[in-house]
Amino acid sequence: MLDDIHGIGHVDAAFRMHNVENTGDHDHIYIFLDDKVFRYYNETLEDGYPKPIQEDFPGMPSRLDAAVECPKTECKADSVLFFKGLDVHVYDIPTKAVKTKTWPHLPGCTSALRWLEHYYCFHGHNFTRFHPVTGEVSGNYPKDARSYFMKCDDHGHGHGYRVPKCNETKLDAITTDDMGKTYFFAGPIYMRLDTARDGLHAFPIARAWKEVASGVDAVFSYMDKMYMIKGDQVYIYKGGAHYTLIDNYPKLVQEELNIEGNVSAAFVCPSEHVAHIIQGPRIRAIDLTATPRAVLQDLPLPLSNIDAAHCSSDGIRLYKGGQYFEYQSPMLLAASKIAPMPHDISPEQFRCEP
Known part of the structure; x- marks a missing residue:
């Protein structure tokens, strides 16, 4: 024009x-x-x-x-x-x-x-x-x-990389920070989505969180901080233009969250102060305002082997392989006895091949 x-x-x-x-x-x-x-x-x-x-x-x-x-x-x-x-x-x-x-x-x-x-x-x-x-x-x-900035068949940053099938997709963690940016973690990479217009882009985790470069087990965001769980340790990063590790971290999961055992997934819903921690077939609700942390609920899940979890204004999604399960609220998730019908991860969600 x-x-x-x-x-x-x-x-x-x-x-x-x-x-x-x-x-x-x-x-x-x-x-x-x-x-x-x-x-x-x-x-x-x-x-x-x-x-x-x-x-x-x-x-x-x-x-x-x-x-x-x-x-x-x-x-x-x-x-x-x-x-x-x-x-x-x-x-x-x-x-x-x-x-x-x-x-x-x-x-x-x-x-x-x-x-x-x-x-x-x-x-x-x-x-x-x-x-x-x-x-x-x-x-x-x-x-x-x-x-780096262009897609060429025989030249470039992604040359030789095979886009995974959607049914092969396996996420480790998902979280949305206080700025509305959503982060998806899979192995040693993460993807960040600001808006649909900006699109979804993949980077090495080491670029933003060098201390957990090889990957994470679970992640949740709370009060302008990002909690990353890897093995038996919790890394807490302060938000801002770039995330920075808070002094004296990492700490043991038991010391920080007052729970024992491996963590499969975690989420905090918007405007809430409870971390929902999934450990195998159980989900524990932890009061993040209490010092030391207090376990408010310890309930069985109708699902097992959950890879990642995320809570937004649209509800809760639990990810398992190339599928996810939807719940309207933590209360309905806790009360559920039967797993809902799964949804397949789509190419629009994670740039995977159908």
């Missing part, structure tokens, strides 16, 4: 204003060309645009190379990083102040991307991951974007 209306042929830079809630800019798309900025909402060019860049972003140069938003949870304030050459112009959204930095160690970015709290500078067909405040580059970069 831009090309049809303005005949521009290309753009210099673009970003989505995603995290700023109260300025009227939330979920707007900004596209930059030469000395002009175009602003879109719901794929429609807004009235009054294009405008000079300096009218919307005072102090910004023309003919930019790249731009990316940086929310205050990851930068010092809600900001936009504008790239031109080796200079980075940090635009403070609330104050409209501009601070210019030079990061000579970072290649000249022709595009920039924020994805799952990480920042990527693209240059040629390569990319480099960087820290949005310091520009620091950690790890072995640059890397070939075709190996």
Whole structure:
């Protein structure tokens, strides 16, 4: 549409204003060309645009190379990083102040991307991951974007990987944090779903939780913390832009939750303070407000060999192999004597093959 209306042929830079809630800019798309900025909402060019860049972003140069938003949870304030050459112009959204930095160690970015709290500078067909405040580059970069951001039959990060059949799918744990992000764990990988629009993406667990890199037995979220159970130990991570292990953890399951034995699955329902711990054919309800923890219920399950469990506003799902069982509430689950009809895991849920 831009090309049809303005005949521009290309753009210099673009970003989505995603995290700023109260300025009227939330979920707007900004596209930059030469000395002009175009602003879109719901794929429609807004009235009054294009405008000079300096009218919307005072102090910004023309003919930019790249731009990316940086929310205050990851930068010092809600900001936009504008790239031109080796200079980075940090635009403070609330104050409209501009601070210019030079990061000579970072290649000249022709595009920039924020994805799952990480920042990527693209240059040629390569990319480099960087820290949005310091520009620091950690790890072995640059890397070939075709190996990570694209699907090619004979080239790339996933080359040789076979997508599992849905009936072969086996989950170890599922949880949804206080920000509404849902995490699925399977062996040494995890998948994260923010929204259906963002999609489901797989990463090594070591990338976010290095202490449990080989996998977990059960996971639940409570009060901005993620509880990961592995063997006889509990690892508690504090939420934020990135999860961090709390001091003095891990601790024994017995010490933290006042139960003994292996844990198969666990869940906490929204706005509740009870952890439901599945151990073989039994489910135990544990009061998370009590110190030490108190076991409120210890009941038999109508199912055995549960792999993972999850509770949301839609109810409870217990996963067993490539199937899951639904219950409307913990009370109905506890009172159930007969297992309900199972549902098959679908390709839409976990990117598996039918």
